[in-house]
Amino acid sequence: xxxxxxxxxxxxxxLWGIVVNWYQFVDLLWVLIPMxxxxxxxxxxxxxxxxxxxxxxxxxxxxxxxxxxxEEPIG
Numbered sequence: 001x002x003x004x005x006x007x008x009x010x011x012x013x014x015l016w017g018i019v020v021n022w023y024q025f026v027d028l029l030w031v032l033i034p035m036x037x038x039x040x041x042x043x044x045x046x047x048x049x050x051x052x053x054x055x056x057x058x059x060x061x062x063x064x065x066x067x068x069x070x071e072e073p074i075g
């Protein structure tokens with residue numbers, strides 16, 4: 001119950017701060033949104049590079065990574 005009350009007080013103070021300092025809040029958003037997009041793009045680029053770095057010899061013909069073991073034929 002104590003956490004709920006503290007959370008409600010924090011929300012109230014946060015909303016009050018946004019209303020009182022609206023123009024500073026908008027200026028902050030003008031800076032933060034491009035930065036978040038930039039960091040997200042960097043993370044996506046690094047994820048793509050790490051997937052691209054898998055050598056083609058490790059990928060089996062069906063698109064799955066090879067374990068290095070030969071499969072025995074069924075039958």
